[in-house]
Amino acid sequence: MKIGLEVHVALPTKSKLFCRCSADASEEPNTAICPICMGFPGSKPMLNREAVRMALSIARALGCKTPSNISFLRKIYFYPDLPKSFQITQLEEAVGREGLVEYKERGVRIRRVQIEEDPAKIVRGDEYTLLDFNRSGVPLVEIVTEPDISGEDDLRDFMTELRSILYYLGVDIERELKVDLNISLAEQRVEVKNITGIKNIADAAHYEIERQEGLIREHRAIAAETRSYNEEKMSTVQSREKESNEEYGFIYEPDLATYDVSDIVPEDPVYATRIADSYAKGFHANAQQIREAILFNRDTLRLIDASKDSNEMRIVMNGIAILQRHKALDIEEGEFLRLLELLRNGTEIDAGIIRRLRLGEEININMRANLDELDDEIRKTIENEGALIEEYKSNKKVFNFLVGKIAKKYKASPRYVSERLRLILEGEEKGHRAL
Numbered sequence: 312m313k314i315g316l317e318v319h320v321a322l323p324t325k326s327k328l329f330c331r332c333s334a335d336a337s338e339e340p341n342t343a344i345c346p347i348c349m350g351f352p353g354s355k356p357m358l359n360r361e362a363v364r365m366a367l368s369i370a371r372a373l374g375c376k377t378p379s380n381i382s383f384l385r386k387i388y389f390y391p392d393l394p395k396s397f398q399i400t401q402l403e404e405a406v407g408r409e410g411l412v413e414y415k416e417r418g419v420r421i422r423r424v425q426i427e428e429d430p431a432k433i434v435r436g437d438e439y440t441l442l443d444f445n446r447s448g449v450p451l452v453e454i455v456t457e458p459d460i461s462g463e464d465d466l467r468d469f470m471t472e473l474r475s476i477l478y479y480l481g482v483d484i485e486r487e488l489k490v491d492l493n494i495s496l497a498e499q500r501v502e503v504k505n506i507t508g509i510k511n512i513a514d515a516a517h518y519e520i521e522r523q524e525g526l527i528r529e530h531r532a533i534a535a536e537t538r539s540y541n542e543e544k545m546s547t548v549q550s551r552e553k554e555s556n557e558e559y560g561f562i563y564e565p566d567l568a569t570y571d572v573s574d575i576v577p578e579d580p581v582y583a584t585r586i587a588d589s590y591a592k593g594f595h596a597n598a599q600q601i602r603e604a605i606l607f608n609r610d611t612l613r614l615i616d617a618s619k620d621s622n623e624m625r626i627v628m629n630g631i632a633i634l635q636r637h638k639a640l641d642i643e644e645g646e647f648l649r650l651l652e653l654l655r656n657g658t659e660i661d662a663g664i665i666r667r668l669r670l671g672e673e674i675n676i677n678m679r680a681n682l683d684e685l686d687d688e689i690r691k692t693i694e695n696e697g698a699l700i701e702e703y704k705s706n707k708k709v710f711n712f713l714v715g716k717i718a719k720k721y722k723a724s725p726r727y728v729s730e731r732l733r734l735i736l737e738g739e740e741k742g743h744r745a746l
């Protein structure tokens with residue numbers, strides 16, 4: 312099985328690709344427009360340098376070769392979303408070529424990364440069609456892969472990796488994503504066009520793979536065709552396609568120069584998955600857990616990075632989980648380290664403590680139990696309450712009674728005490744320092 316993708320994502324620039332209109336397409340319809348993005352005759356495009364820088368950053372992060380010169384083409388087609396009858400795009404002198412995305416000991420080759428303009432948005436009613444030109448001219452990047460994806464799970468993993476790479480470049484594909492899937496189980500290639508959203512991509516692939524497998528089982532031919540995905544029915548249907556790339560008319564864009572981009576400095580990419588693996592090694596912790604925590608969250612990455620010397624992954628992850636619950640992940644690194652100190656001392660963290668941490672207030676952790684003292688107290692309780700201890704395994708109430716007694720005396724968190732008590736009772740003290 313071979314799956315290839317064409318992924319279109321919007322670049323989060325302030326202004327559009329060829330004019331100074333706002334690229335925020337959510338504004339009141341047809342307010343962020345000008346003669347350039349509406350394609351008036353005689354208007355001349357001006358290339359947005361920031362869009363080029365972002366696109367080059369993406370190309371680099373996907374392991375592509377980036378050229379010193381880029382140029383643009385007109386892709387000619389007739390459709391109401393582009394009144395000037397062509398879309399400005401790239402092919403040969405694109406921002407990136409021949410890349411490679413590596414994940415889970417696999418690799419997907421990237422054929423090309425190119426910049427293009429988004430057409431206008433079409434809103435269809437029962438008896439009318441409306442056009443919103445706010446979106447016309449918003450910068451897009453199209454990422455074209457080779458057909459290296461080997462199935463549904465692989466597709467999911469690739470999209471997660473791609474999303475993570477782009478996320479750390481400031482591009483959240485969850486917000487706006489359009490994908491064309493090419494799937495071939497046999498000789499013929501079937502294209503499923505215009506799928507939006509990550510979940511729909513996997514669903515569309517799932518349906519299309521089953522459909523083609525069914526045809527093969529029945530010894531029927533698979534037609535080389537273009538289909539579209541129906542989100543409600545979760546199925547694909549044959550669609551009448553505009554044209555294939557070979558049939559489009561392409562001409563050189565005479566209003567834009569060939570641009571020397573060798574002086575544009577792309578961003579250094581952050582690879583969340585690689586960072587997670589290296590932290591996991593340092594912490595002797597589960598890479599998957601760290602990967603999930605930092606994949607799409609800059610704050611968790613920042614906090615884990617700040618605490619990497621602590622060598623106590625469980626406390627760090629616990630601290631992050633608590634902050635997540637209290638929607639306080641934007642806490643400063645120093646405050647986070649103080650929070651870890653409190654956790655280490657068995658302090659129950661509540662909203663009040665987080666608030667005081669953020670205000671930089673002194674929190675007297677001496678009021679709380681000291682870890683070693685607490686363990687001694689637990690051991691003493693075990694010795695003194697011999698009869699009760701015998702009962703604890705069968706009777707949950709006895710266990711809770713002991714926890715309550717120790718927690719109260721030492722003003723410690725019952726959850727923490729119960730964890731320590733259980734470990735000590737079961738003689739599993741090796742986890743002591745890592746708790």
Ligand SMILES: [Zn+2]
Binds near residue numbers: 331332345346347348
């Ligand atoms: Zn404009």
